[in-house]
Amino acid sequence: MAQSSQPLFELKSKGRRGPRLGTPSTGPLRHPLLLRFPLRQGLALLFFLLLSTAPSTTARAQEPPYFVTYSEILEEPGNLEIAQKGSTGSPKDSNGFYSATLELEYGAKAWWTTELYLQGQATANDSTIFTGFRWENRFRVLPTEHWINPVLYLEYEDVNGADKSVLEVTGHDSIAGFQARNAEGRGDISRTMEGKLILSSNPNGWNISENWIAEKNMMGGAWEFGYAVGASRPLAFAAASRSCTFCRQNFSAGAEIYGGLATVHDFGFRDTSQYAGPTAYFNLPHGPTFGFSPQFGLSSNSASVLWRIKISYEIQQFRDLFSRKEAR
Amino acid sequence: MRHAKALWLILLLLSISTAALMGADGAWLRKVPQTDRQRVNPYADNPEAIAAGKLLFQENCAKCHGSDAEGRRGRPSLHSERVATATDGELAWLLRNGSLGKGMPSWSSLPEPERWQLIAFLRSLPRDGPPADAVRHP
Numbered sequence: 181m182a183q184s185s186q187p188l189f190e191l192k193s194k195g196r197r198g199p200r201l202g203t204p205s206t207g208p209l210r211h212p213l214l215l216r217f218p219l220r221q222g223l224a225l226l227f228f229l230l231l232s233t234a235p236s237t238t239a240r241a242q243e244p245p246y247f248v249t250y251s252e253i254l255e256e257p258g259n260l261e262i263a264q265k266g267s268t269g270s271p272k273d274s275n276g277f278y279s280a281t282l283e284l285e286y287g288a289k290a291w292w293t294t295e296l297y298l299q300g301q302a303t304a305n306d307s308t309i310f311t312g313f314r315w316e317n318r319f320r321v322l323p324t325e326h327w328i329n330p331v332l333y334l335e336y337e338d339v340n341g342a343d344k345s346v347l348e349v350t351g352h353d354s355i356a357g358f359q360a361r362n363a364e365g366r367g368d369i370s371r372t373m374e375g376k377l378i379l380s381s382n383p384n385g386w387n388i389s390e391n392w393i394a395e396k397n398m399m400g401g402a403w404e405f406g407y408a409v410g411a412s413r414p415l416a417f418a419a420a421s422r423s424c425t426f427c428r429q430n431f432s433a434g435a436e437i438y439g440g441l442a443t444v445h446d447f448g449f450r451d452t453s454q455y456a457g458p459t460a461y462f463n464l465p466h467g468p469t470f471g472f473s474p475q476f477g478l479s480s481n482s483a484s485v486l487w488r489i490k491i492s493y494e495i496q497q498f499r500d501l502f503s504r505k506e507a508r
Numbered sequence: 509m510r511h512a513k514a515l516w517l518i519l520l521l522l523s524i525s526t527a528a529l530m531g532a533d534g535a536w537l538r539k540v541p542q543t544d545r546q547r548v549n550p551y552a553d554n555p556e557a558i559a560a561g562k563l564l565f566q567e568n569c570a571k572c573h574g575s576d577a578e579g580r581r582g583r584p585s586l587h588s589e590r591v592a593t594a595t596d597g598e599l600a601w602l603l604r605n606g607s608l609g610k611g612m613p614s615w616s617s618l619p620e621p622e623r624w625q626l627i628a629f630l631r632s633l634p635r636d637g638p639p640a641d642a643v644r645h646p
Contacts, residue, residue, distance in 0.1 A: 290613040417621045419560040
């Protein structure tokens with residue numbers, strides 16, 4: 181089953197999603213959550229998770245339940261969201277992995293959100309490593325809401341080839357990125373500038389968002405493109421008059437689809453990864469938000485399924501902690 | 509020559525700050541289209557909606573405007589004359605669009621019925637005397 185007649189991957193041009201080496205690591209395919217990591221690496225991962233889910237004073241606006249797609253919703257000014265985005269899977273001919281991304285999102289202005297990502301991953305029968313960081317900024321272009329709302333996204337990434345976060349898919353990102361051993365991937369560092377045009381609408385309580393991605397590895401390589409599209413809605417549009425935990429208003433659900441669009445030389449779907457799946461968020465009132473999504477590979481270059489989870493806390497008016505301005 | 513440049517720079521900064529102050533004085537009200545201004549809250553005076561709006565307020569707004577909606581740390585009170593005299597439609601427009609330049613975010617992430625519930629709650633707040641936050645938007 182693991183060895184189909186079709187090549188699983190090809191030696192492609194420079195990509196940042198993995199070293200594209202032709203030797204997949206071998207080992208039993210086991211679910212990564214059940215793996216026995218070495219103690220030190222396990223503790224490091226645990227610390228990473230604990231750090232990213234530390235208690236805080238919280239609440240959360242109704243953010244669309246996307247894992248890859250961005251909507252026009254920005255962080256409220258002064259708020260800090262701390263999130264842990266995880267993805268796990270056992271792609272064919274690869275060891276199971278768990279990728280953890282710590283996300284620090286700050287609302288600098290009502291029209292500007294800035295965000296820092298720190299990324300790491302643990303691979304079964306391999307190692308636990310830090311894979312890099314990203315710094316992104318999102319800017320609302322128009323001062324008022326319209327039937328379609330554009331947001332500009334600019335990001336700098338410094339990640340290595342062992343990154344398995346799949347925060348977006350561009351170019352010819354492929355399953356080969358999961359198959360290289362960490363020692364091989366970590367040496368393949370790419371420094372990339374990425375831009376996105378985020379278009380988002382809210383018709384009749386739904387959110388429909390489309391992202392168009394262009395990125396350039398500053399260390400060489402062609403412009404790469406990708407896309408992400410999501411649609412979602414809260415399960416109830418009106419709030420209940422009593423405080424409740426499991427009311428429908430606290431849940432939102434939807435679906436997203438995303439993938440690569442190759443490069444400026446061969447624009448299209450050929451030899452690209454494509455994923456789609458349902459998504460759901462649960463917003464605990466005055467507490468964290470939990471997200472879950474199974475995302476299914478739609479092409480032979482994709483992992484068959486990626487399981488994604490997200491836990492986020494929002495510290496409201498974080499900047500007040502550093503302000504001496506008196507209450508009115 | 510150098511002094512002239514400095515003078516222009518000071519004038520530019522003064523103009524910007526003056527515009528900002530003028531803009532803070534409820535300028536968003538002038539942007540509300542007439543059709544939005546005339547919209548009516550379907551939940552007006554509905555006790556259930558007011559209760560729901562209060563919960564929404566505590567969840568989403570209280571951190572800036574205070575749990576009693578009196579305003580905190582320079583952010584405006586929602587008991588103000590300006591909020592009291594604004595139409596439902598004007599408040600709905602503000603919640604949907606925000607006043608991004610003044611720090612009020614868009615709340616389009618909340619479904620429209622929840623925004624109306626919030627407005628129903630705001631209507632239930634007691635009104636202040638003359639607004640102490642006359643140079644602030646609500």
